[in-house]
Amino acid sequence: MRNADIAMILKEVADLLEIKGETAFKVRAYRKAVTSIEHLGIEVASLRSEGKLREIPGVGEAIAEKITEILDTGELQYHQRLRAEFPHGILVLMDVPGIGPKTAYRLCTELGISNLEQLEAALLDGRVSGLFRMGEKTAANILRHIQAARSREKRVPIGIALPLAEEIMDHLRRCFDLPDLTPAGSLRRFRDTVRDIDLMCTSDRAKEVIETFCSLPMVEAVIARGSTKGSILAHSGLQVDLRIVEPGSFGSLLQHFTGSREHNTTMRERAQRLGLKLSEYGITDVSAGVLERFTGEESFYRRTGLPWIPPELREGGLEILAAEQGRLPILLEEGDLRGDLHVHTSWSDGRDNIEAMALAARDMGYEYLAITDHSRGRGIARGLDAERLREQVDEVRAIDARLPGIRLLTGIELDIRADGSLDLPDEVLAGLDVVIASVHSSMNQDMDKMTARVLKAIEHPYVDIVAHPTCRILGERDPVAMDVESVLRAAARTGTALEINAMPDRLDLKDAHIYRARQLGVRLVLSTDAHCGQHVGLVRYGVRTARRGWCQAADIVNTRPLEEVVLKTGMLGASKREVATRHNE
């Protein structure tokens, strides 16, 4: 039973309790537990076996018992009983925007509706608008939402959303002086996917800015065009909101719209205990009844007794406690990185040659770059066999010798075959600086097989790094079935590094896994997996993802100068032994 399954059962319990009219606080308690479980970097099952279920934020005695029942039996009696009270399918109604628990309950009890088809029919023939306190407009809105939801994409990978946001911001900056124009929302927090784009700025020409925004070339349709807020649908299907606010309240507004909801809720609960009321307009001292306004976020947080919290951490988990205790991490920054340990060239499926990749890395200010093309198993990617690899190593060394300003490392990205074996012999690997192994095939293996397969690679004496460990492609391919906790523990024990793959459609490991990896002391490498020179610059996506996993520079192997980079084997492994020898002398 995986975390997502447990979370789904508890979410349905919350929805059903809400429909039933249970106390809002009870419903909220379940929702809070669901959010915690969804952001957990460790399997609930393994927490349970350690007797640590209650350590999940929002999980108390009652919910811990329910989780235990779910883990033991695969289901929850309480959940089954609640479901039996309502027509099958009622939960689908609540997923329609504009339909909350009250409306869902009435649609189901008064009209006997239990699916979207019945709902649509009732909307069209006037039964819905005939209900008490419902009208034509309400019915039309719900109908519009149903039809929109059918055609609309769900969440969009950040690698698509961020470039669009930046393009829009560039356009606006060319027309107006907008020094504080910035994304807010999940885009600013750098979640791996976003539902929409929120932009914010201050300006004394708000109306003109909004007019320009609504007539940009990427606009498909204008949804709203007001004096302080514009809302458009871009060609790509993404909704983009632009909000223009008073400079005096920019800090509290930016804080409010950056979220997450859980972060804001926790901030406000805490402030309430201090006699303060937080809102997007500022902070009110309840006893004095005076509203203080804030131009920046730093002063806003300071007024609540906290240091500024980086947006990437604002998920409402542990960041507020850490801020209170002065334990916020000094997060990794792009400038901390000194090299990239995973790129491809035209020797396999890359677009650029070795020298072009080296120059791209040098332009990034890097000190070193590992050339790690695919091995022979990747026939389709022109993977290297032992002979071509030897030729490539010669070329890498030749270019390294004549190219100043960057050190080139030899390497390979091996296939981990379905049985966990590698597709080049050990004696070939022994001469390389960097040996990466990764899964590229047979991705639908069951969890036991896949876990054993990856563990075998981690245990292999010549494997330095396991790349993109869960193999997900955002919006295209789910992560493989794998016991991530076991993989992390094995990586920590053996010293095999795991990769934070910076390609924006991978971001793998993901934030929660990175957080857990740090807890366990796993070595982490942050690489791009670039297939052309331009892609080396995509490293920032990986950096922001690492920050969401609370990474500091010291957590990432390739923030170290080359002579201190310690990988498991190869030349770098040799340097590890040399360092150890020198140390002993």
Add this chain to the structure above:
DNA sequence: GCCGTTTTCGGCCCGACTGTTTTCAGTCG
């Protein structure tokens, strides 16, 4: 149902918008 500078009871974030109503319920972020 959770949780503690209010610690085993009694609280639990804040405001905007919409549509349906003449003061507010429901929904959303």
